[in-house]
Amino acid sequence: xxxxxxxxxxxxxxxxxxxxxxxxxxxxxxxxxxxxxxxxxxxxxxxxxxxxxxxxxxxxxxxxxxxxxxxxxxxxxxxxxxxxxxxxxxxxxxxxxxxxxxxxxxxxxxxxxxxxxxxxxxxxxxxxxxxxxxxxxxxxxxxxxxxxxxxxxxxxxxxxxxxxxxxxxxxxxxxxxxxxxxxxxxxxxxxxxxxxxxxxxxxxxxxxxxxxxxxxxxxxxxxxxxxxxxxxxxxxxxxxxxxxxxxxxxxxxxxxxxxxxxxxxxxxxxxxxxxxxxxxxxxxxxxxxxxxxxxxxxxxxxxxxxxxxxxxxxxxxxxxxxxxxxxxxxxxxxxxxxxxxxxxxxxxxxxxxxxxxxxxxxxxxxxxxxxxxxxxxxxxxxxxxxxxxxxxxxxxxxxxxxxxxxxxxxxxxxxxxxxxxxxxxxxxxxxxxxxxxxxxxxxxxxxxxxxxxxxxxxxxxxxxxxxxxxxxxxxxxxxxxxxxxxxxxxxxxxxxxxxxxxxxxxxxxxxxxxxxxxxxxxxxxxxxxxxxxxxxxxxx
Numbered sequence: 001x002x003x004x005x006x007x008x009x010x011x012x013x014x015x016x017x018x019x020x021x022x023x024x025x026x027x028x029x030x031x032x033x034x035x036x037x038x039x040x041x042x043x044x045x046x047x048x049x050x051x052x053x054x055x056x057x058x059x060x061x062x063x064x065x066x067x068x069x070x071x072x073x074x075x076x077x078x079x080x081x082x083x084x085x086x087x088x089x090x091x092x093x094x095x096x097x098x099x100x101x102x103x104x105x106x107x108x109x110x111x112x113x114x115x116x117x118x119x120x121x122x123x124x125x126x127x128x129x130x131x132x133x134x135x136x137x138x139x140x141x142x143x144x145x146x147x148x149x150x151x152x153x154x155x156x157x158x159x160x161x162x163x164x165x166x167x168x169x170x171x172x173x174x175x176x177x178x179x180x181x182x183x184x185x186x187x188x189x190x191x192x193x194x195x196x197x198x199x200x201x202x203x204x205x206x207x208x209x210x211x212x213x214x215x216x217x218x219x220x221x222x223x224x225x226x227x228x229x230x231x232x233x234x235x236x237x238x239x240x241x242x243x244x245x246x247x248x249x250x251x252x253x254x255x256x257x258x259x260x261x262x263x264x265x266x267x268x269x270x271x272x273x274x275x276x277x278x279x280x281x282x283x284x285x286x287x288x289x290x291x292x293x294x295x296x297x298x299x300x301x302x303x304x305x306x307x308x309x310x311x312x313x314x315x316x317x318x319x320x321x322x323x324x325x326x327x328x329x330x331x332x333x334x335x336x337x338x339x340x341x342x343x344x345x346x347x348x349x350x351x352x353x354x355x356x357x358x359x360x361x362x363x364x365x366x367x368x369x370x371x372x373x374x375x376x377x378x379x380x381x382x383x384x385x386x387x388x389x390x391x392x393x394x395x396x397x398x399x400x401x402x403x404x405x406x407x408x409x410x411x412x413x414x415x416x417x418x419x420x421x422x423x424x425x426x427x428x429x430x431x432x433x434x435x436x437x438x439x440x441x442x443x444x445x446x447x448x449x450x451x452x453x454x455x456x457x458x459x460x461x462x463x464x465x466x467x468x469x470x471x472x473x474x475x476x477x478x479x480x481x482x483x484x485x486x487x488x489x490x491x492x493x494x495x496x497x498x499x500x501x502x503x504x505x506x507x508x509x510x511x512x513x514x515x516x517x518x519x520x521x522x523x524x525x526x527x528x529x530x531x532x533x534x535x536x537x538x539x540x
Contacts (some may be wrong), residue, residue, distance in 0.1 A: 012516040025342045028349060032360020034348075039339035040366045040385050049380050051388035057082045059540065060500035061093070064362055066393065068097040069315055070106035071400045074421075075490075078497045094362055097431040101422060103148030104131045105429070107354070113441060113464050114311065116142070121163035126156035127499040132372060137308055137352035141179055142292045149219055149279040158220050161288070163216040180293070181307035182245055183326040194225065197329045204230045205243025209291040212283070221280035222288060225255040242287065244294045245303060248522060253285050295533050297440055303328075305344035309357070314342075316361045316390025319382055324444075324527045335383035390540045392442040396429070397539070399436030402531055403428040404494040408468040408477045435465055448537065456532050466531060467524050478523045484512045487523065494532040 026035050028334070044051055052377065061081045062072050081089065097103055108127040114122055123144070130140050140157070147158025162172035170379045173185045184192070184203045192198035212223040223332065228240035242250045258266065273280055295304050314320035334340045343357070350356055361367055371388035373379040380386040393401065404412075404425070412424060438455040456462050469475045474494055479488040488508045492500040500508070508526060515522035531538060 033364040035342050035364055035366040037249040039336050044431055048387050052370045054368045060368055062497040063539055066397055069102035070397055072497050074412040075493045107131045117162040121159050123159055137354055146289050146293050162220045165213055168210050171210045176206055178427040180303045181310055181328040195329045204228050204240035208240045208242045209287045216280050217274040219279040222283045222286055224283045225257050246300050302344055305347045309343040318391045370485050390538050392446045392538055395436035395439035396433050398439050399432030400429045403432040406474050408472050409494050411472050479520055496535055
């Protein structure tokens with residue numbers, strides 16, 4: 001006979017229209033890319049929609065490199081990939097990129113932005129170590145929530161909690177959103193007005209996991225006592241029960257509240273520890289550790305697995321299988337329920353291997369589709385994934401793209417060994433990050449900000465970084481050509497990672513011809529126009 005908790009978990013999965021693990025899904029031995037394409041194409045067939053063809057090689061190379069290593073290809077890399085006639089070149093490309101140090105840097109940047117945005121803190125040091133080891137996502141979750149100070153492997157991870165420790169409402173909400181795909185903040189003052197799943201006790205049940213957490217300078221402490229109290233909309237007062245999102249109420253040791261004298265002594269001791277920069281003593285019972293334990297038990301684990309799958313899907317495909325990504329509930333069913341269920345199961349059964357999941361996503365046919373919709377029929381809804389969704393670049397992607405595009409391609413020659421190329425690109429990445437300080441992190445309804453537009457149009461720093469004529473600049477390279485069309489070819493390949501179309505060649509050549517008496521200035525204008533184009537600003 002099934003346990004009560006097991007029945008509850010199945011019921012919740014049914015409410016979310018997501019098949020439970022025992023329901024019929026594709027076999028577990030299929031590849032991630034195969035399963036993504038199976039379920040997406042099944043829905044396209046049911047909708048009577050023929051998807052867009054695959055993007056051309058230059059487009060797909062740029063998209064893949066921006067997503068996997070955070071930068072566009074060099075001219076040498078782009079030309080080599082386009083001219084390679086080998087059948088397995090795409091798989092070889094992805095595997096080579098994922099084995100490079102740049103892959104780790106890109107994952108660190110993406111996950112630091114996901115987990116720490118708007119906190120003025122960073123997990124970069126911890127994430128660099130974690131991704132360098134291909135650490136599992138469940139272990140990273142444990143490190144970030146518990147963060148034992150005496151474990152060198154967890155060093156820096158507790159910054160996730162510490163950055164939010166003074167605002168326990170935010171700590172509870174961010175944890176629910178980022179690790180479980182659930183935003184219960186609307187249930188803080190009353191039961192959720194639009195979602196039957198979330199009651200006020202869910203919100204305060206989640207907050208209770210963090211109610212004993214406090215900031216101690218460089219460390220995070222946790223008390224052995226403390227109860228969250230709240231009032232209903234009708235004015236009734238309640239003690240919050242320690243409760244996970246599934247509705248499971250957890251038993252825990254009795255916690256005796258100390259008297260005022262004991263609290264004063266405790267405060268004094270903590271102040272001394274802060275001065276000495278020493279960690280506070282560990283609690284005899286940790287509610288945060290209990291959260292990790294309950295979140296990763298079988299009846300709760302699908303919440304955790306689905307959330308990370310959905311975050312990754314949004315990142316690589318432009319939207320999640322559930323949108324918004326923090327609204328997983330019965331009234332917001334996934335676009336592809338079986339696909340989400342299979343991918344979540346695969347994450348669990350493969351030890352939460354993020355690298356495996358990323359590889360499968362970028363090798364799928366769905367990921368490789370063109371973003372152009374050239375059919376006579378109207379463009380299908382984005383949740384069918386019939387065509388690639390155009391995505392704005394992150395600040396570090398755009399900054400790096402600008403620096404690479406403005407660099408003399410001869411300095412990044414295809415003859416360079418991989419390690420030497422890496423050594424030359426890393427400083428450009430660093431300079432790109434500095435250049436991108438005025439670039440906003442993309443959000444829904446993205447538009448280029450006024451600050452960004454003014455920075456690229458009027459900033460002396462932008463002009464110096466991108467349009468100065470030193471030997472290592474694109475401008476210096478263009479001035480070496482006697483043939484204007486050869487200069488145009490080089491500029492377009494360098495900035496956009498593809499060759500120019502004939503009409504582009506003609507238009508740019510006419511532009512340069514009208515300014516033949518001052519070609520260096522005309523080349524500057526041409527480079528600036530390419531750098532600030534939509535094609536350079538977006539991943540398409």
